[in-house]
Amino acid sequence: MSLINPIPDTNWLKNNKDNLRISDEAYLELVQIYDLIDSIDWEYSRINDDATLIDKINQFATNRKKTTVSVVYIVKNEENFILKSLASIIDFADEIIIVDTGSTDGTLECITELSREKIFLYTFEWCDDFSKARNYANSHASCEWILVLDADEVVDDFKNLKLLLSYFKLFDSFSDTVFNFNIIRGSDYYKTGKLISNTGAFQYRGRVHESFYSINNKDIYYANLKINVYGQKRENKEKASYYNELLLKTMLDYPTDSRWCYYYFRDNYSQINLNQMFEYSCKSIFKRGNVVSENNFISNYFSVHIIMFILSKMIDENNYILFDCYLNLIEKKVSGHSDFIFLKYAREFRLIQEDILNSMKSFLEEYNKCLFSENIFSPNCINSLLGYYLFLGGFFEESGLIFRELNLNIRDYPSFINENLINYFQKIHDESYSCNDF
Template sequence: MENITFSRDTVFVNWIANLDRRHFFDENFTIAAVIIVKDEERCIARCLDSINDYFDEIVIIDTGSKDDTLNILDSYSNNKIMVLEKKWEDDFSYVRNESLKTVKSDWIFVIDADEYLDENSYDFKKIIAMINAYSDADKNVFCPIIIDYDGNVSISVPRIFKNNNRFKYFGRVHEELRVYEQERFSLPLKIGLNIILRHDGYKKDIIEKKEKYKRNIRLDLINVEEEPDNPRWVYFLLREAKTTLSLQEYKNYITKHILKNQNAGIVIDNINDGEYTYGLLAQYAYKCLFDGFFSVAIDMAKILDELMPNNSDSVYIENYANIATCKQLEKECLRKLVVYRKNNNNNSIATDGMLHSEGNSEGKHIDYLLGCALFDTGHISRAIDYFDYLKGYFESDYLFNYYREFFSIVFGKV
């Protein structure tokens, strides 16, 4: 079982659990890597170098590169690499499906140009040989482990499947692989494999240079228009459109796709727990954070925790919202204290826009709170000035001792 990361196919799980580990699996099969490229001079050589020795066939579809990508591909002089050129039609599925028609190998492994095979997975064909012996392998899809540059891990993206003309991609972007069975296309069962791909295509500078989000949002909207009842397309739209769609638009999508009763509100008892329910709700919660609706975000975090106990999204969302709410209150406290000090103490003077008493005993408690509020809003040097001014006062107070301990640790002064 060490080669399997997860499976939604209980028949497969039982089959693999009962395997005789001494069993010899026939590796007499072929496998093709299929890659779509456009302006990938940054990374295409790295990708090919990682797979060139381990695949029987490499099919590359270029959709209009204007950089040095094609010259780099030409430098790989071997007969296993086939480069085809297709006009970009705003449709990743179209290009992927065209590439599948070209493959002659028994198995297909879809790899992106900004990915590369991890060196610990160079013996991946032994794993493919094992699943090749499984009787239902022709209708299941298999998922490598994809590790992003920032450590994010995806384990359920289907990339490996048999070349039997039963599989087809759907969707303009974030395309969905479906299998033809019982006279219709449906979602295949996913089985995770311990084969590692490394990915770095969503670094901020790369996204901005290639305008990926702008392209993706445009294609996401087409996906939603073409298949309005498919929650997958809505999930990816909400994931990428936080600066484009309003919070109300997010809520409208959530209401349509995950609620049993659209008039009853977003509460745990009114939620249909489907494949994309958690993801859709999480995107709505993150949008609430993004737009500053922190109390709603906290409510959504609690629902997420009921759907998936102890998940990191709930912990992050709830605590981020609590911290942000505190910061808002701290900023408002500072504003009120400054206004009060200015309007109620004739002996006050302004320094850099801040106010303090010139020594009269009255008002020191307000100055004390001003010091606290300055500290909490990040005006550390001004806060130190206030606490120095108030030395000898409030030294038994809880907040005073809290800040004094902080100053002692960070600045070496009391």
């Protein structure tokens, strides 16, 4: 018998409503907490059958156990942000752990002045390792769950989170699951692990861009929650340089872990070349040496994205010797993904574009010398060809000018250009043209 997920969809709830011995209010609460889960691929399936799930739900409605959450920070010189962050979680948190790593501003004074019983302040001597500071902070948490926040992060609405966590406790400790929140920093939006069960099953790794790892090297499941965390974009050259230094050291610490290579490529794509990518990624994406084969490829989320960066750099540098080999490595994993399709056809278009540019160069040399006298074909024919070449070569405005002029004067185009294409070229130069027209 296959196991089922304890987070059923709304159709399951409707179909089994008569078997649930719960009030209408409790039923609506279930709908709300189920809606917090935003993961269609969450592989959490541990309930034997519908009857067991129904029994668990009835237990939840009649004998709900309270759960507790520790909110944990590491801070340094955060006097401008920490109070606002604390205000957003002060009523939600059962315990607040703050570890200061060497503040020289008024951060400690701000926290001390709050004088709340639930706030516990510790210090940690900075050692160029965010994961060690995080692990030290988490070690002081005493609640059932740990929520990790940065000092500039604000949670606007916990949306029945504790209710969901109480529901989870009916099934097991969830010691193998990391819960992702939505992180919004200006125009940047991404998901990252923020919440774990406080069972000692996880530790952070990485001097920077620290991430949760199982201390027993067991599989980790990730579930996305519909909870938004708002932060500040505070990047600067000095900070970026320091993070890169820590990231390179982390790559040496964990040479076979593709996570850190992915972060380095993501943060430094424009500064590194293809040969450097090969050198940095070799040990983390291949089992033996740099043999590019499916059997030798260590396939996971990060290695697949590393390959995408490598393919993109091949296009940038017009180096396609191993392009198909690398493309084939990830095709089964991401063949329908827009990034894969982009890379596949960007290479094809780049090759076509090179042929077109070579042809256009020859054409322009002859066009500048050609004679217009006693023509069999209208001059519009060769001018249309000029406009077409300019468009394919990337000179869109110049191409639009030519076709606009041709369209105003005469609509007798050569057969090699479709009239719809002519209208499209002209539209390129139209002042009212925008991407919203599509």
